[in-house]
Amino acid sequence: MPTIDPSSPLLAILVAAATGFSVGILPVGLAEVAAVGIGVVQPPGLALAMLAAFTLAHVAAKMPWYGLGRVADRASHPRAQRFVNGARTLIARHPRYGTGLLAVSAITSVPPFHLAAIASGMVAIPFGRFVLICLAGRTVRFGVLAAVPALVRLWLG
Numbered sequence: 185m186p187t188i189d190p191s192s193p194l195l196a197i198l199v200a201a202a203t204g205f206s207v208g209i210l211p212v213g214l215a216e217v218a219a220v221g222i223g224v225v226q227p228p229g230l231a232l233a234m235l236a237a238f239t240l241a242h243v244a245a246k247m248p249w250y251g252l253g254r255v256a257d258r259a260s261h262p263r264a265q266r267f268v269n270g271a272r273t274l275i276a277r278h279p280r281y282g283t284g285l286l287a288v289s290a291i292t293s294v295p296p297f298h299l300a301a302i303a304s305g306m307v308a309i310p311f312g313r314f315v316l317i318c319l320a321g322r323t324v325r326f327g328v329l330a331a332v333p334a335l336v337r338l339w340l341g
Contacts (some may be wrong), residue, residue, distance in 0.1 A: 193230050197237045204238035208245025211298040215242055216329055223330035235330050242326075243318045246301040250314055253305020268306070275307050282307040283317065290321020 188195060200222060207215040222238060225231035256268045275282070282304065289300035304314050 193233070196225070196230060197233050200234035201237040201241040204241030205245045208242035209248065211296060213293075215326070216293075219326040219329035220332050222326075223333040231330065235326060239319065239322050239326050243315065243322055246298065246318055247315075249298045249301035250305040250311070253302040254308070256302070256306050271303065271306055275303070279307075282309050283313065286314065286317050287321050290318050291325050293325070 200218075203218050204215070207218060218238065219235070222231055222234050225234060256271075259265050259268050285295070286300050286304050286309065289295055289297050301314075301318070309317075
């Protein structure tokens with residue numbers, strides 16, 4: 185039976201990707217904790233590879249949320265229909281805010297990023313643009329968070 189080396193860099197990268205997808209598909213807010221945790225990994229090259237895998241998988245996990253927004257008009261429950269109609273009204277009043285709102289959410293998580301992904305699908309932001317904005321914003325967010333441990337070490341001496 186093959187054994188798995190727990191110190192394997194490939195295993196670390198795969199675990200980072202699985203974690204990124206898991207915390208991306210579930211709107212529970214643990215991605216930030218994981219990004220800070222990646223920041224303590226040594227050597228820095230491995231941490232960078234883990235952060236890249238984590239970010240790519242996290243953004244991939246937002247794609248189903250985007251797809252949900254694309255089919256929001258099919259909602260059959262009255263409460264869901266009211267929500268969709270309210271969102272459509274808001275979008276109609278501010279049609280140019282979609283891309284900017286997505287970018288702000290990708291970087292700050294305000295509004296919650298999964299809701300911004302749904303809204304992006306509802307306003308039909310082109311899928312390629314959605315992915316690029318998400319990757320850029322999440323790279324900035326997670327990169328800053330992963331740098332926190334190094335900054336604390338530098339500050340504390």
